[in-house]
Amino acid sequence: MRVREDPRVTAARRRLKEIKVIVPVVSPKGGVGKTLISSMLALILAERGLRVGLLDLDITNPTAHLVLGAGTQILPREERGVVPPIIHGVKFMSPAYYSRDAPLVLRGAGIADAIRELLAITVWGALDVLLLDMPPGLSDEMLEVMLLSESPKPLLVSTQSLLSLHSIARISKMLGDSGISVLGLIENMALTPYSPFKDRYEELGLSLLAVLPFEPGVEEAVGRPGDLLGSGIALKLRELVAPRIVGLA
Amino acid sequence: MHEWALAEAVVEYLEEKRREEGWSNVKTLVLGLGELQNVDREVFEFALKHLLSQNEVKVGKIILHLVKASFKCRRCGGSWTLDDLNLDEDMREAIHFLPEAIYAFASCPHCGSRDYYVEEGRGLVIEELEVE
């Protein structure tokens, strides 16, 4: 019998089975706050005593280490795999440890390969929650996550724009068709505290978890976990979004 | 060592196949070790044999062979090998863990493009599995 198969798929699946909830943070459009929100949620959940991991899956443009203020000079420790360093209570893994922040130009196949490799060798151990900071859109990265993890619970991030709303409708249809149930939706950088699209979300079967205002001070807190945790956005995430994840973990 | 994680992956893969396909033992297992990933062959082999000794899956013969890495450029069609590149220790180490890191450090030696692919010898592959 001749085969040419990939043992990493088996390994990655087994490692991910040790994690109670996997939350990919997804958005149709770029720059809407996925990295900020996934990093802050990781910090908030760790602060509550949960065992939390954060994985930067924006393979070609990782930035979560910048939000966490995590250095990428030292490679993760080797111990029957690679052990993610702990940043402010969060087990943090990123391709940036290996690409040294140089531009990493990859086509889809390379992206899938890199994700598979990372998930096959990263030793998370038993976790309550693993947050995945995703690149914008739904493509290779999300497909790979759907291939390797049993029932991810995506958290959608959007803005109060009509175009974003249309894309959210598409994304939630694609996820629904694949049998994936969405954790909920966050409107970020909101102009008004009341979502203009409340009814539309209801029609789409999406629960709007929080409306986060644009908070000018947040930019200065980037790279400083302590300051991020003291922001107004953190307050809302703590009250409105974290409990939903804790409920699943 | 990260070689252990790779060996574990192979053993888990065998366990899963055995469950799915219902065979009892492996007669011959042929593994290709891609030069790019630069797996420590001795450590890997030790880990694999150790893990198999504690496992129900019995493997008769294990053949490991090194697959030389070759690259091909999508832009100019040129090809090259690792010997043609200038990679320092740190880069080699990063690539050891994440072979795709090579795209951060090397471009096509013929035209400078980053749009190339690893033809062969990326990482660990199961090349052949003979069961009984």
Ligand SMILES: Nc1ncnc2c1ncn2[C@@H]1O[C@H](COP(=O)(O)OP(=O)(O)OP(=O)(O)O)[C@@H](O)[C@H]1O
């Ligand atoms: N509510 C907010 N108030 C103020 N600034 C914000 C807010 N949300 C995000 N930002 C800032 O906006 C910028 C983009 O956010 P972020 O990088 O998290 O978006 P992203 O969705 O991850 O982007 P990409 O799609 O490129 O990965 C960052 O500088 C971030 O600090």
Ligand SMILES: [Mg+2]
């Ligand atoms: Mg981002």
Ligand SMILES: [Zn+2]
């Ligand atoms: Zn070329």
